[in-house]
Amino acid sequence: MDATRALLLPRSDGAVPGVVDFRGGPAPRASTGRWSAAMFVLGVEIAERFAYHGVSANLISYLTGPLGESTAGAAAAINAWSGVATMLPLLVACVADAWLGRFRTIVLASVLFVVSMGMLTLSSALPVFHSDGCASFTSLSGACSPSPVQVTIFYVSLYLVALAEAGHKPCAQAFGADQFDQHHPEESVSRSSFFNWWYFGMCSGTAATTMVSSYIQDNIGWGLGFGIPCLVMVLALAMFLLGTRRYRYYTSTQSSPFARLARAFVALLKGSKSSQCANTLAGEDGEFNAEHREEVRGLLRLFPIWATCIIYAVIFSQSSTFFTKQAATLDRRIGATFRVPPAALQTFISLTIITFIPVYDRLFVPAARRFTRLSSGITMLQRIGTGLVLALVAMVVAALVEARRLGVAREAGLVDDPKAALPMSLWWMVPQYVLFGLSDVFAMIGLQEFFYDQVPDALRSLGLAFFLSIFGVGHFLSSFLISAIDGATKKGGASWFSNNLNRAHLDYFYWLLAGLCAAELAAFVVVSRVYVYKKRVAHHDHDDGGAVM
Numbered sequence: 001m002d003a004t005r006a007l008l009l010p011r012s013d014g015a016v017p018g019v020v021d022f023r024g025g026p027a028p029r030a031s032t033g034r035w036s037a038a039m040f041v042l043g044v045e046i047a048e049r050f051a052y053h054g055v056s057a058n059l060i061s062y063l064t065g066p067l068g069e070s071t072a073g074a075a076a077a078i079n080a081w082s083g084v085a086t087m088l089p090l091l092v093a094c095v096a097d098a099w100l101g102r103f104r105t106i107v108l109a110s111v112l113f114v115v116s117m118g119m120l121t122l123s124s125a126l127p128v129f130h131s132d133g134c135a136s137f138t139s140l141s142g143a144c145s146p147s148p149v150q151v152t153i154f155y156v157s158l159y160l161v162a163l164a165e166a167g168h169k170p171c172a173q174a175f176g177a178d179q180f181d182q183h184h185p186e187e188s189v190s191r192s193s194f195f196n197w198w199y200f201g202m203c204s205g206t207a208a209t210t211m212v213s214s215y216i217q218d219n220i221g222w223g224l225g226f227g228i229p230c231l232v233m234v235l236a237l238a239m240f241l242l243g244t245r246r247y248r249y250y251t252s253t254q255s256s257p258f259a260r261l262a263r264a265f266v267a268l269l270k271g272s273k274s275s276q277c278a279n280t281l282a283g284e285d286g287e288f289n290a291e292h293r294e295e296v297r298g299l300l301r302l303f304p305i306w307a308t309c310i311i312y313a314v315i316f317s318q319s320s321t322f323f324t325k326q327a328a329t330l331d332r333r334i335g336a337t338f339r340v341p342p343a344a345l346q347t348f349i350s351l352t353i354i355t356f357i358p359v360y361d362r363l364f365v366p367a368a369r370r371f372t373r374l375s376s377g378i379t380m381l382q383r384i385g386t387g388l389v390l391a392l393v394a395m396v397v398a399a400l401v402e403a404r405r406l407g408v409a410r411e412a413g414l415v416d417d418p419k420a421a422l423p424m425s426l427w428w429m430v431p432q433y434v435l436f437g438l439s440d441v442f443a444m445i446g447l448q449e450f451f452y453d454q455v456p457d458a459l460r461s462l463g464l465a466f467f468l469s470i471f472g473v474g475h476f477l478s479s480f481l482i483s484a485i486d487g488a489t490k491k492g493g494a495s496w497f498s499n500n501l502n503r504a505h506l507d508y509f510y511w512l513l514a515g516l517c518a519a520e521l522a523a524f525v526v527v528s529r530v531y532v533y534k535k536r537v538a539h540h541d542h543d544d545g546g547a548v549m
Contacts, residue, residue: 014028014029014030015027015028015029016028016029016032016033016181016248017181017183018250019032019033019178019248019249019250020248020249021245021247021248021249022244022245022247022249027248027249029181029184031246032179032246032247032248033178033179033180033181033187033246033247033248034179034180034187034190035179035190036246037179037243037246037247037248038176038179038180038194039243040239040240040242040243040246040247041106041172041175041176041179041240041243041247042176042197042198042201043201043236043239043240044106044110044172044236044237044239044240045168045172045173045176045198045201045202045205046201046202046204046205046236047205047232047233047235047236047239048110048113048165048168048172048205048233048236049201049202049203049204049205049206049209050205050206050208050209050229050232050233051113051117051161051209051229051230051232051233052113052161052165053205053206053209053210053213054117054209054213054225054226054228054229055117055120055158055161055226055229056078056082056320057206057209057210057213057214057320057324057343057346058213058214058217058218058225058324058341058342058343059074059078059320060074060075060078060320060321060324060325061214061217061218061324061328061342061343062124062217062222063077063078064325064499066124066146066222067146067151067154068146070499071325071497071498071499071501071504072482072483072486072495072497074321075321075322075479075482075497076479076482076483076486077479078320078321079317079321079475079476079478079479079482080475080476080479081158081159081162082317082471082472082475083471083472083473083474083475083476083479084159084162084472085161085162085165085166085472086165086169086468086469086471086472086475087468087469087472087473087476088162088163088165088166088472089165089166089169089464089465089468089469090465090466090468090469091166092105092109092163092166092167092171092465093171093464093465094465096167096171101249102171102172102174102175102178102250103175103244103247103249105167105171106167106168106171106172106175106240107237107240107241108167109163109164109165109166109167109168109171110164110168110233110236110237110240111237112160112163112164112167113161113164113165113168113230113233114230114233114234114237115160116157116158116160116161116163116164117157117161117226117227117229117230117233118230119153119156119157119160120154120157120158120161120226120230121223121226121227121230122153122223123150123153123154123157124150124154124221124222124223124226125221125222125223125224125226125227169464169465169468173198173448173452173464174452174464175247176194176198177191177194177195177452178248178249178250179247179248180194189375192375192376192449193361195445195448195449195452196357196360196361196445197357197361198448199353199357199440199441199444199445199448200353200354200357200358203349203350203351203353203354203357203440204350204354206346206349206350207347207350207351207354209229210343210344210346210347210350211344211347212228213225213228213229214341214342214343214344215341215344216228217341218341218342218343219341298454298455298456298534299455299456299466301531302451302454302455302463302466304527304531305381305384305450305524305527305528305531306466306469306470308520308523308524308527309384309388309443309447309470309520309524310470310473310474310477310520311474311513311516311517311519311520312387312388312391312439312443312470312474312517312520313470313471313473313474313475313477313478314474314475314477314478314481314513314516315391315394315395315513315517316391316436316440316444316471316474317471317474317475317478318398318478318510318513319346319349319433319436320343320346322497322506322509323345323346323398323429323432323433324342324343324345324346325342325501326402326405326429326501326506327342327343327345327426327429328342329405329409329418329421329422329501329502330405330421330422330424330425330426330428330429331421331422331423331424331425331426332421332426333421340426345426345429345430345433346433348430348433348434348437349433349434349436349437349440350437351437352433352434352436352437352438352441353437353440353441356437356438356441357441357445360441364377365377379533380446380449380450380453380454380533381446381450381528381531383442383443383445383446384442384443384446384447384450384524384528385521385524385525385528386442386443387439387440387441387442387443387444387446388439388443388517388520388521388524389521390435390438390439390442390443391435391436391439391443391517392514392517392518392521393435394432394435394436394439395510395511395513395514395517396510396511396514397431397432397435398432398510399507399510399511399514400507401428401429401431401432402506402507402510403507404424404428405422405424405428406502406505406507408422408423408424409422409502414502415500415502415503416500416502416503417502418499418500418501418502422502447467447470448464448467450467451463451464451466451467452464452467453534454533454534482497485497485509489505496508496509497509
C-alpha cells in the first residue's frame, strides 16, 4: 500500500491520517508514534545538546587561551558562529521538508556532527597541528601561538558543527512533535506537554556536558574534552536508528517551502495590482491559489512577534561569553583543592530549567487553568512575555553584580592583576544564571511552541527555523554591538571589553541591554494585544486573542 492510500485512510480503521510507517504503508495508531517513539528522538537531541555545548559552552576559553584571541574578538567570533548555526536552519528546513524528509536530515546531521567533532578533536590534540615547541594545550595561559594549520582546521570544523546543528534544528523537534496526532484529544494534550519535556531533555544534555566537558577541557586537555562529545554522538545515532520502526513519517507531495512562498508572494503582488489578473493566473497555474497566498499571510503575521524578541536573543548570547570570562576572575574554590571551571556556572541555567519545568507543567499550569480555563494555563504569548520580563531582571542583576566585582577589584588593589582571583565568591553570579533559566522556561519554550503551532501546517519545519532565526539575528546583532562598542570606547582610552576585565565596563553593556529589553518588552505587549491566533489555544467559547496583559 503506498503513501497516497495512507493519506486517504479513515480515522476509524486505527491508522493515523496523513502519516505512514517506515515501509510507506499506513501507520497504526497503537504501534507507532506517541511517547514510545518520541523518546528515541528525545535521546538523540540530548546527545546533540551534549555535543554542541561541549564545543560552545567553553569556546571563549579556548579562543582566548590556546588560540590567543582578544576578549572582544573572541566574543564577536562566537556570536557570529552562533548566528550562522541558528540561521542555517532556514535553508536546511526547506531541504528537509521538500526533499530529504526530517528523518533522513536528522541522520545526516548526526553523521556530520561525528565528523566535525572528530576534526575538532584532532586539531586540538595532535602535535602535528600545533606550532613548533607546543605539543599540547592543557591550560588557558595561551603561551604558545597556534599554527595557521590548527586555526584553519579548527574554524572549518567549527562551522561544520554549525551545519550539523542546522540539520538537527528544527527537524528533530518537529519530527518529535510529529509523533503526536494534533487531531486526537489525548495525543494533542501530550504534544503540548512534549515541548516542555523536550526542553527538559535538552537542558539535561547541556547541564551534563557543561559540568563534564568544561572540567576536562580546563584541567586535562582540549582533545579529550572535544572527543567525549564525539563518542556520545556516535552512540546516540545508533539509538535513534533503533526507533525507525516506531516512528510516524509525514508524507509530503509539496514543493520546496521557499518555492511555495516565492510563488505565493508573486500571487500576492499581482493580486494587489489586479485581482482579476491574479484569478487568471490561478486558473492557468494551480500553484497560484488561495492556499499558497494564505501561507504567506500566515508567516507575515508572525513577523511582529519575531521582531520584538530579538533583544531577548542578544541577552541570551551573553551567558556563554562574558559571563564565563567574569567567572574566571572570581574565587572559584570549593574545599581545599577543587576549583570550579568558569563555564560550569552555565549549569545553573540548565539545572534551573530542569527543576522548574516539572513545577510549571504539573503545578503552575493546573493552577492557572482554574482561572483562565485554557488547557495550557496561559497563552503562548503570555508565556513569552513573562520570559522577556525575567530576561530584563536578569540583566539588571548582572549589571549590579559586575559593578560590585569591579569595586572589589579596586578595593583589593588587583585592578592591574587580571589573572589574580578576586576576593569575591563565584556564588555572587549564580542569581543571574538562575534568572536566565527561569526566563528560558517561559520565553524559549513559549517561542518554540508558538512558531510550531502558528505557521501553516505544511511549513512547520520552516516555522521552527524562523524561531531559531530569532537567535541567529540576535547573535549577529550581539557581535555587531560588541565590535562597534569596542571600537568606539577604545577611542576614549579604555574599551568596555578590555582584555583586563578589571578595567573593562561590562556593567555598562549590561545596563544598555536592559534598556533595550525594556523597550522591546513595551513593543511586544503592543503587538501581542492585537495578535489573533491561527487556531484556538483551548476548547472554549472565549475569544482567542493573544493579549499579554
